[in-house]
Amino acid sequence: MLFKRAMLLVCAVSIFLPLAAGATTNNPAIDIQQAPARPKNIIIMIGDGMGPEYTSAYRYYQDNPNTEEVEETVFDRLLVGMASTYPARVSGYVTDSAASATALSSGIKTYNGAIGVDEHKKPISSIMQIAKKKGMSTGVAVKSQVNHATPAGFLAHNESRQNYVAIAESYIDTDADVILGGGQRYFSETLINKFKDKGYQYITELSQLDSVKKPKVLGLFADIELPLAVNDKDINSLTIETKKAISLLSQNPNGFVLLVEGSLIDWGGHDNDIVSAMGEMEEFANTIEVVEQYVRDHPDTLVVITADHNTGGLSIGANGVYAWDPQLIKGVNASPKHIAEKANEDQNWQQNMITSLGFTPDSHELQTLADAREEGTKALTTAIKQLISLKSNTGWTSGGHTGVDVQVFADGPGANLFRGHQDNTDIAKKMISLLP
Ligand SMILES: [Zn+2]
Structure with missing residues (x-):
């Protein structure tokens, strides 16, 4: 059993270290002698x-x-x-x-x-x-x-x-x-x-x-x-x-x-x-x-x-504009759905919505929101989200997932194994190889 465990670690190190060493343009090359220690947790x-x-x-x-x-x-x-x-x-x-x-x-x-x-x-x-x-x-x-x-x-x-x-x-x-x-x-x-x-x-x-x-x-x-x-x-x-x-x-x-x-x-x-x-x-x-x-x-x-x-x-920046306004996003004090739900039961909804949004929509935008409110909470939620995306230049291309690669972050013993490009299945294999 112990032998088997040791073999697994050797495997993990020998398979993955060349990959790690190859991906080190601004990191010092990894010395084989400093093979990552095995984590406990x-x-x-x-x-x-x-x-x-x-x-x-x-x-x-x-x-x-x-x-x-x-x-x-x-x-x-x-x-x-x-x-x-x-x-x-x-x-x-x-x-x-x-x-x-x-x-x-x-x-x-x-x-x-x-x-x-x-x-x-x-x-x-x-x-x-x-x-x-x-x-x-x-x-x-x-x-x-x-x-x-x-x-x-x-x-x-x-x-x-x-x-x-x-x-x-x-x-x-x-x-x-x-x-x-x-x-x-x-x-x-x-x-x-x-x-x-x-x-x-x-x-x-x-x-x-x-x-x-x-x-x-x-x-x-x-x-x-x-x-x-x-x-x-x-x-x-x-x-x-x-x-x-x-x-x-x-x-x-x-x-x-x-x-x-x-x-x-x-x-x-x-x-x-x-x-x-x-x-x-x-x-x-x-x-x-x-x-x-x-x-x-x-x-x-x-x-x-x-x-x-x-x-x-x-997309960070949209509508052909070279800008993104996170401060506007940060100024909104609740989710669009939450704001819409409140507005639907509220006589003074416009003023309260402006407070929740943290910015004042222009008269055309306010009319769009008022029309959406007439249609119900779902339409108003959508209108609020679209207004925030438009004003902050936030773009979206899908209501679903997209296939771009994702990032990998790591710290602690064995973190070096996750350097460079890998497949998501490799992440599991590396973690499993590091178990005691
Ligand atoms: Zn999902």
Whole structure:
């Protein structure tokens, strides 16, 4: 067994070091003698839909325009490489979150919609299951429902991501120690009782996390997804979940594997809603900074951050104009949907909307908003999003995913293995090779 483990590491190092050494124009070449040490813990962080334009946009979004320099972000600090995301042949070049999560968790390409199964719908082992067999603890901390495609791709096996109830029910067998996110509606009382019988503490409020002492916890904090950061500014739910997950999982002397997902970046992208997308980026970046600090304090922990794919075809600058106005986006104090819902029940909606938007639309724009309001909340939400995109010169090419490569960020022992170009399946293979 020990021999086998040693062979695996040698394999990983010999396969991947030439790639790492070849990608070092401004980094000192890696000495084979300094082969990366094996981490005890691995934290995998996925920004769902977080293509490269999201991290660029976030840089300008968080920039202080009153200083000469554009401040570096946590993404700029931790960047090591890029990854292709295409799914199995049968699904073409543009992946969905299920196929991508399966690739990132198991190293195998599959069809879009597949959860932890291969092209022939056969279950395949994920890093979570392999870690469990080695006596490690595992967990997920997400903002979507916990049985949504990305966490499901790490914990479950199902031929379709749409089988939400079956996926939730299968979690009882995964033995994941920490399951935090949304999705109450998919967990029946019978299922919750099964979790309790297995020793899980079940909680429904983020504030209850403080009191959790058991190593096993199922925390479902919303019916489906957790509130958007932009509507929930004091909370930072993903950071709270992540801190608690680490503190519980790190009690295992054999180490842990944790998946953290900034789930709703993707939802903002699908909605072509730059305000919500940037709010989610900020929360995800804050959570990465917490993990970055943990890695500094615990040099035995590797963090690998990537996206499962890009969403929306976001463009920084649009309409033929050489400009992008993140300050306008930052000035909007709630999601467009939230603003529209409020406006529909409000006599004084125009004045209140101007307050929420943080800018005053011209008379033509106000008329467009008034006409949309007559049609209902959905039309008004769309009109608000379009107005914000237009005025900030934010562009979108799709309501779905796009096939551009995504970035890979890493820190801690083994981080060098993720340098340069790789496929998303390589990310899983490298992480699995680094398990004890
Ligand atoms: Zn998506």
